[in-house]
Amino acid sequence: MASRPKATILDIAREAGVSKSTVSLVLQGSDLIRPETALKVRKAIEDVGYVYNRGAANLRKAHSNVIGMVINDLTNPFFAEMAVGMERVFQSAGIVPFIANTAENPVRQEEVLKSLMEQGVAGLIVSPARGTTPGAFRRIEMAGLPIVFTMRRLPESRIPVIAPDNHRGAWLATAHLIGKGHRRLAFFGGSSDLVVYHERLGGFREACEALGIAKRDTLVVEGETSRKGGIACLETALAMTDPPTAALCFNDAVAFGVMLALRKRGLEPGADFAVVGFDDVIEAQHYMPALTSVAVDSAGLGERAAHVMLKMIQSRTTRAEDHIGAVNLVVRDSCGPDRRAGMGDAA
Amino acid sequence: MASRPKATILDIAREAGVSKSTVSLVLQGSDLIRPETALKVRKAIEDVGYVYNRGAANLRKAHSNVIGMVINDLTNPFFAEMAVGMERVFQSAGIVPFIANTAENPVRQEEVLKSLMEQGVAGLIVSPARGTTPGAFRRIEMAGLPIVFTMRRLPESRIPVIAPDNHRGAWLATAHLIGKGHRRLAFFGGSSDLVVYHERLGGFREACEALGIAKRDTLVVEGETSRKGGIACLETALAMTDPPTAALCFNDAVAFGVMLALRKRGLEPGADFAVVGFDDVIEAQHYMPALTSVAVDSAGLGERAAHVMLKMIQSRTTRAEDHIGAVNLVVRDSCGPDRRAGMGDAA
DNA sequence: GCCTATAAATGGAACGTTCCAATAAATCAA
DNA sequence: TTGATTTATTGGAACGTTCCATTTATAGGC
Numbered sequence: 001m002a003s004r005p006k007a008t009i010l011d012i013a014r015e016a017g018v019s020k021s022t023v024s025l026v027l028q029g030s031d032l033i034r035p036e037t038a039l040k041v042r043k044a045i046e047d048v049g050y051v052y053n054r055g056a057a058n059l060r061k062a063h064s065n066v067i068g069m070v071i072n073d074l075t076n077p078f079f080a081e082m083a084v085g086m087e088r089v090f091q092s093a094g095i096v097p098f099i100a101n102t103a104e105n106p107v108r109q110e111e112v113l114k115s116l117m118e119q120g121v122a123g124l125i126v127s128p129a130r131g132t133t134p135g136a137f138r139r140i141e142m143a144g145l146p147i148v149f150t151m152r153r154l155p156e157s158r159i160p161v162i163a164p165d166n167h168r169g170a171w172l173a174t175a176h177l178i179g180k181g182h183r184r185l186a187f188f189g190g191s192s193d194l195v196v197y198h199e200r201l202g203g204f205r206e207a208c209e210a211l212g213i214a215k216r217d218t219l220v221v222e223g224e225t226s227r228k229g230g231i232a233c234l235e236t237a238l239a240m241t242d243p244p245t246a247a248l249c250f251n252d253a254v255a256f257g258v259m260l261a262l263r264k265r266g267l268e269p270g271a272d273f274a275v276v277g278f279d280d281v282i283e284a285q286h287y288m289p290a291l292t293s294v295a296v297d298s299a300g301l302g303e304r305a306a307h308v309m310l311k312m313i314q315s316r317t318t319r320a321e322d323h324i325g326a327v328n329l330v331v332r333d334s335c336g337p338d339r340r341a342g343m344g345d346a347a
Numbered sequence: 348m349a350s351r352p353k354a355t356i357l358d359i360a361r362e363a364g365v366s367k368s369t370v371s372l373v374l375q376g377s378d379l380i381r382p383e384t385a386l387k388v389r390k391a392i393e394d395v396g397y398v399y400n401r402g403a404a405n406l407r408k409a410h411s412n413v414i415g416m417v418i419n420d421l422t423n424p425f426f427a428e429m430a431v432g433m434e435r436v437f438q439s440a441g442i443v444p445f446i447a448n449t450a451e452n453p454v455r456q457e458e459v460l461k462s463l464m465e466q467g468v469a470g471l472i473v474s475p476a477r478g479t480t481p482g483a484f485r486r487i488e489m490a491g492l493p494i495v496f497t498m499r500r501l502p503e504s505r506i507p508v509i510a511p512d513n514h515r516g517a518w519l520a521t522a523h524l525i526g527k528g529h530r531r532l533a534f535f536g537g538s539s540d541l542v543v544y545h546e547r548l549g550g551f552r553e554a555c556e557a558l559g560i561a562k563r564d565t566l567v568v569e570g571e572t573s574r575k576g577g578i579a580c581l582e583t584a585l586a587m588t589d590p591p592t593a594a595l596c597f598n599d600a601v602a603f604g605v606m607l608a609l610r611k612r613g614l615e616p617g618a619d620f621a622v623v624g625f626d627d628v629i630e631a632q633h634y635m636p637a638l639t640s641v642a643v644d645s646a647g648l649g650e651r652a653a654h655v656m657l658k659m660i661q662s663r664t665t666r667a668e669d670h671i672g673a674v675n676l677v678v679r680d681s682c683g684p685d686r687r688a689g690m691g692d693a694a
Numbered sequence: 695g696c697c698t699a700t701a702a703a704t705g706g707a708a709c710g711t712t713c714c715a716a717t718a719a720a721t722c723a724a
Numbered sequence: 725t726t727g728a729t730t731t732a733t734t735g736g737a738a739c740g741t742t743c744c745a746t747t748t749a750t751a752g753g754c
Contacts, residue, residue: 054465055402056740059709096462098445115443118401288635403710406739
């Protein structure tokens, strides 16, 4: 069981009775080699249990076949879906994506990026951790490594971004709530250090204004982008005098939290308080009641990001355009009409 | 923006007016270097924007600082939780885990493993894809690379496994159902090509036998380990004459599917049909009704696996013991008593 | 038979590190 | 002062590939 010295290209050469150059050529699938020679070499490779050393190869080849995916929260199913979309694209291009998780921790992110670069990746797809400093990617840019952001945008950075149309999504959702007769609306969850937050909140605000909801009839409460955060937001909101009757949530996780908190108070989500989510994760349709949410096509965004990356690698550039993915509101059962507006309904 | 030739250790040496050996020593944090010299070197590194080339280093150093995590289904939150547990341990050991997804595809798994080995990982933690052939890991074992399996075990393999006590978990859950008065039980989901399946099903069968349920009063229906699979299982079961009144599901995803299908038929999970899940993913407690499930401590299993891997790497061995993680039944609201047994309850 | 053209295979110099053995500089004992 | 010891620094030979420039073998044309 002792790990004997690993076989190298030279060992195979000896075994097969050819030169190391020939073996190298075979490994690269060159057509300069006579088929029967290639066969002999491949046989030797199999016999010896040879493992290709890509590190050594990259020493000469300059460009590797792995790209790094750095994700801020792997436990959020949304990102897992996106990762799967990317993988689909890369696989057919012969590229292997390695995923690393930063758990929303900028320090961890720094380490992970460093490690990936040292490993010699050909490119980086990053969904930045919250609180990432603007300079965090300077070194990577300096190194001329292709990099694209997904979902999140950094304040003043020229790195291309693949993200959904947050503004429009929020607009649509808000208009939906207003259309249901709600006149006191809330925006729940998220925090202002995220650009995405401002985009979604902006859509919410503009829709309110455009559709005649006075600013004093809107309530914005920041909070964690998790179930827990949603619960907290609802508590805060209902503690106010003249509370809102509907809320647009920063994402689905927050919305789930809100629904949970409503139930705990004996209120029925949908009937007693309308809630809309954002992202439309798979769970959304399985909740009771099924959650109305803004669908962003996570896998599609992942694929898009992967394509942009491939293009950048092939054209040896570090520039690319942003891509704003289409969104659409998926209406389910979590938004009834405003109770007070529709008194006629009640017994 | 053109990617100028990357700086090497020699460039820094020149910049700092020392030899490459000195730079190398500084990079490794050796205390053989005079502090002020080290400082000079570090300054040069910063100025030049140098990126360490780990591939080149590994050419001499034999062992790297990255380990590969190969996961069969990243979209299953269970595995994401496990991955996070592992990361926690590795991080403090200065090891960077790279995650790769196989999407239950043995071919993809083959590619991913090959790529990881070529990259020179120090070890592999694998949750094998369904349908993995027994020989799939022969090459890795031959190479003397430490490897541990999580969750799933391969038929006749001596690779150490970190997994929950499936048999006992299933036993507990089944006993719970029987205790509630159910006399016709089903086991839903999973397929017999998984060792885990046999473990869980075995626990179910033994509990039935031990607690006086005749074999003809049990129903086993195989199916996908997903919501969809759960839906299909329930349909099959209810189509039978004299159908079961309770089911142990292969995992939580199946259980969610079963609950969904019950609702669609106008049946209330818990009251009209008891269901127990397996894994206790976070969602379980948030469902309506909250799902009774066998908790397996996914993050804890991940940590355990990481520790075993570290030990193997340090002791340069490829052998280790299996670890069977404790399980416990978390009773929530998805298992009412058998309706037919408890007629007295009804109006 | 010779010359040229093509096909197949090969040696050797890189690539960016590490680490051993060797050197240079500083310190100390006598 | 001299030699021995300790402290800092340094060449140079690996490590396992790739790829250019050659060499060798094979075939074709005359």
